[in-house]
């Protein structure tokens with residue numbers, strides 16, 4: 001749950017929030033002469049479209065959502081929306097007006113994303129929309145639906161992630177794009193079981209609190225391939241993994257990524273339709289001030305990308321200083337990279353090309369904008385203002401050669417969305433060509449201009465040469481597999497930083513984490529495959545020998561299986577084994593599969609399989625050990641907390657009575673059972689005590705299951721709170737990257 005609307009009176013509060021929001025929309029003066037003057041000067045839209053562009057900025061943004069989860073799960077839920085909900089919403093008339101049903105976003109693959117624009121009071125009062133709304137609320141809470149601004153769904157689509165890819169999401173929180181990337185890594189999952197992809201996703205954010213939001217979000221799609229780190233992306237340390245040199249000797253190498261997402265912190269003016277405060281606060285300095293960090297993050301991504309790998313750079317800002325200027329500066333410094341022409345991808349997406357010319361300014365009134373840095377420096381503006389700008393804020397001399405038109409600009413009036421910018425960059429494996437040599441010359445020109453003392457203080461210039469480099473692989477001791485001390489010292493910036501971090505961990509950590517305090521997480525430690533607790537889980541649940549028991553970890557330095565057991569895939573295991581977790585500020589790794597269940601007095605505690613862990617474990621479980629259930633038993637388990645075994649009908653009753661106490665798995669097979677029909681098998685973990693059973697999934701998952709199977713929330717909590725939940729606006733259910741004003745206020749500026 002987000003920070004809003006907890007506890008008593010939540011329902012009234014959330015309604016109040018909605019009303020306040022509508023009032024705000026009406027009251028706020030959606031006028032900002034600086035913003036208009038700035039964007040008119042950029043020529044971002046043709047003169048004849050300007051009024052339509054501004055009118056759209058002033059309109060409320062429609063609700064958009066994406067059906068999440070693996071391919072199979074998503075398709076099944078999408079069919080429910082298409083075949084059950086949309087027909088029931090197609091003839092709704094409210095206060096004499098026909099209300100349009102949700103429609104699919106035309107460019108989103110497989111029709112899995114939806115758009116609807118319905119006044120709040122319709123959601124509250126129309127029985128059909130109320131039901132649909134409840135469905136969205138519950139499915140969002142369990143992660144089958146992701147409420148996400150349409151344009152924010154774009155970057156992961158252009159990233160084209162495959163299950164074997166090593167992927168880095170550099171600025172990941174709160175995690176809506178991380179979830180999309182995870183789904184792509186897990187494309188091979190089935191509706192009941194999770195694959196163990198060979199790939200990797202490192203989701204990173206420099207804000208410690210927000211990494212926890214990220215962990216919460218990604219718990220909706222548990223993955224053994226996920227790691228979460230809490231570092232400054234512009235200075236991300238190199239990750240070491242063992243490799244082999246050309247002559248066959250083993251050595252440590254730097255991990256390089258196939259795909260990197262740089263969804264960088266930005267001024268966020270593309271979100272003005274949701275974040276109305278931007279109307280009042282917008283200044284050109286918002287973007288100017290972020291430019292250098294944005295370049296440094298992109299540069300770092302370029303350094304850790306594999307040959308032929310791909311980077312997607314994106315912002316929810318329309319400002320060329322945060323967009324084309326960043327791309328141009330990074331391309332000039334990295335001739336091996338080029339912008340990818342993606343004009344044939346997502347053909348239904350209406351986009352405009354990136355700009356080759358723009359006019360930056362340091363003048364807060366935006367009375368003047370400047371075509372070039374030289375023009376700006378020759379102006380009568382104050383020296384302090386001048387010192388805050390760099391040449392990189394302006395277009396380079398022959399910007400056309402960089403193909404900046406291959407960038408994508410998404411304007412709100414084109415398809416009723418937020419404003420957005422995306423650039424797709426590819427690293428070629430070829431040496432620099434004649435044209436890239438020219439680029440190098442331009443870079444040298446640019447650097448020599450930077451060296452001119454009249455061009456502002458040295459500290460304000462981006463020193464590209466200071467960025468960490470990945471060139472030197474680190475030899476490894478063939479016996480111990482450890483990095484030798486001397487080679488460690490020879491690594492440029494990342495290692496220097498590590499050494500500093502080791503000697504003064506607290507201080508350094510504080511400096512780097514934007515005031516979030518020291519790093520207090522516990523390390524992950526692998527347990528022995530022969531660990532008695534692990535062996536007991538494996539035996540009791542009839543898990544076969546293919547289960548990767550050497551990839552099971554715990555979260556304490558001693559390696560004690562005290563509370564929870566996690567499962568990681570091979571690459572996550574390798575990274576954990578060969579890198580200092582404090583240096584990586586490793587916040588999460590792998591997925592939790594088993595947890596300790598305290599038993600009653602005098603009974604020994606056992607471990608149980610978790611709801612979120614079951615899909616990962618299931619492919620290894622002996623099918624004969626799985627109990628077959630019936631819909632009546634499922635209903636009893638959903639309705640009651642601890643139903644007695646004797647409350648169930650035969651044959652389920654005798655089967656469970658014959659089972660030992662502890663963790664078991666029940667399969668409810670697909671098919672029609674009286675009035676209830678299951679479109680696929682449902683597998684759930686249960687706990688059997690001496691006389692009763694418990695369904696071991698959390699209450700939100702139970703409510704969503706109930707709503708899906710029985711058409712209503714028949715859980716105890718649901719019966720008490722359904723009215724409350726169904727009234728809760730869907731946009732208050734989960735934080736959305738473009739939806740929380742705080743996100744923009746606190747983190748994107």
Ligand SMILES: C[S@@+](CC[C@H](N)C(=O)[O-])C[C@H]1O[C@@H](n2cnc3c(N)ncnc32)[C@H](O)[C@@H]1O
Pocket residue numbers: 152170171172173174175176177178204205206207210231232233234263264265266293737747748
């Ligand atoms: C636009 S938001 C990212 C939204 C996210 N990709 C999503 O789709 O949910 C930018 C994020 O960058 C993070 N951030 C800011 N500076 C950073 C840095 N130097 N390194 C890494 N992350 C940073 C912020 O904490 C914020 O969460």
